[in-house]
Amino acid sequence: LPTDPPPHEEPAVPDPFHLLLDVDGGGWHPAAWRRSRSAPADVFSPARLRGFAVTAQAQGLTALTFEDSPLPDPRNPAGHLDAVQRAAFLAGTTEGIGLVPVVPTTYTEPFHVAAQIASLDHSSAGRAGWIATSTPETAAARAVGLPALAGEDLRTELADVVGAVRALWDSWEDDAVVRDVATGRYVDRDRLHPVDVDTGRWSVKGPLTVPRSPQGQSVVLAAEGALPAGQADVVLTGDPGARRTAQGPLVVVEVEFALDTEAAPASERVAALEADAPAPDRGRVRWTGSGEEFARFLTDLSARVDGVRLHAAVLDEDVRQLVRTTLPQLRVARLLRAPLSGSTLRSTLGLTRPANRFATA
Numbered sequence: 001l002p003t004d005p006p007p008h009e010e011p012a013v014p015d016p017f018h019l020l021l022d023v024d025g026g027g028w029h030p031a032a033w034r035r036s037r038s039a040p041a042d043v044f045s046p047a048r049l050r051g052f053a054v055t056a057q058a059q060g061l062t063a064l065t066f067e068d069s070p071l072p073d074p075r076n077p078a079g080h081l082d083a084v085q086r087a088a089f090l091a092g093t094t095e096g097i098g099l100v101p102v103v104p105t106t107y108t109e110p111f112h113v114a115a116q117i118a119s120l121d122h123s124s125a126g127r128a129g130w131i132a133t134s135t136p137e138t139a140a141a142r143a144v145g146l147p148a149l150a151g152e153d154l155r156t157e158l159a160d161v162v163g164a165v166r167a168l169w170d171s172w173e174d175d176a177v178v179r180d181v182a183t184g185r186y187v188d189r190d191r192l193h194p195v196d197v198d199t200g201r202w203s204v205k206g207p208l209t210v211p212r213s214p215q216g217q218s219v220v221l222a223a224e225g226a227l228p229a230g231q232a233d234v235v236l237t238g239d240p241g242a243r244r245t246a247q248g249p250l251v252v253v254e255v256e257f258a259l260d261t262e263a264a265p266a267s268e269r270v271a272a273l274e275a276d277a278p279a280p281d282r283g284r285v286r287w288t289g290s291g292e293e294f295a296r297f298l299t300d301l302s303a304r305v306d307g308v309r310l311h312a313a314v315l316d317e318d319v320r321q322l323v324r325t326t327l328p329q330l331r332v333a334r335l336l337r338a339p340l341s342g343s344t345l346r347s348t349l350g351l352t353r354p355a356n357r358f359a360t361a
Helices: 045-058 085-089 110-123 138-144 154-169 268-278 291-302 315-333 345-349
Strands: 020-022 063-066 098-103 129-133 177-182 186-188 197-198 203-205 219-223 234-237 250-259 285-289 307-312
Touching: 020 250, 045 063, 045 085, 045 219, 063 085, 085 098, 085 110, 098 110, 098 219, 098 345, 110 154, 129 154, 154 197, 154 219, 219 345, 250 268, 250 291, 250 315, 268 285, 285 291, 291 315, 307 315
Parallel strands: 020 063, 020 307, 063 098, 098 129, 129 219, 219 234, 234 250, 250 285, 250 307
Antiparallel strands: 177 186, 197 203
């Protein structure tokens, strides 16, 4: 007797592999600006920054990141612009791609950090993240006239600031804004909540001056082990053997890469850069080779972690090679899926929107 054909089964679609691209200066190498197509003063120009953003968005990358530091950066001899300002500049000219600035916490007012990131989340319609970092250099403390922090004090300060910022983000309930023109009532004061944090080093009183943002809580990223459990949505690690866990935060590996070009192998390009200015070891994975080999390396990583934060040796050269050789292979492997226009960074990363801790019935 004839039998029915077996049902057609679609191949399993792997979870998206999230690519975050850092677009700071000329690249991760301190001599990158020498090989840039731009003059030193133009390395961080608006047009150049927009060009990388448009390319990254068109290629389906999850987010852009923006480095920052209170001290001069040798990678940017002409200076550097505030990371939040660069992200805000792109908020109105991009859609879908996340915008994730570094904002150091050690000598920054927590209230200002909370207001800046919440404002970025509003202006980008929910695409803001925050890489929370510490500042160990004593020169940074001298620059602002504050006592230098080190060791466990740095870790405590980071956790206290992130905790205060998260509380401030919840100080407005989602429906606190009424905008009742007839009565002239703008907010429901019962849905604004006080926040009072005093660590002995600084104090914060809320509510925030910015309503709760589209994501409720912008995505918080931090180095592995830098924050107590539950405070970071995404951990950044330099360990290529790291693995995601079912109930833990997302795991993203920090990767400094240089790719072979038509002009020279990656190893020769890096050697030439090193001859100009040796690069410090930042505790990240450092990878050199062909774009095809890099695709295989990232595919292997995708089985263990949720994504990578890419640091190009020379942005002008390595991003071009990334687009030509690596990303097409990740697309064929169905690992690269562009964020949907209008989606929040949380939804792109598969994170739920958190409930407000102060919410009333």
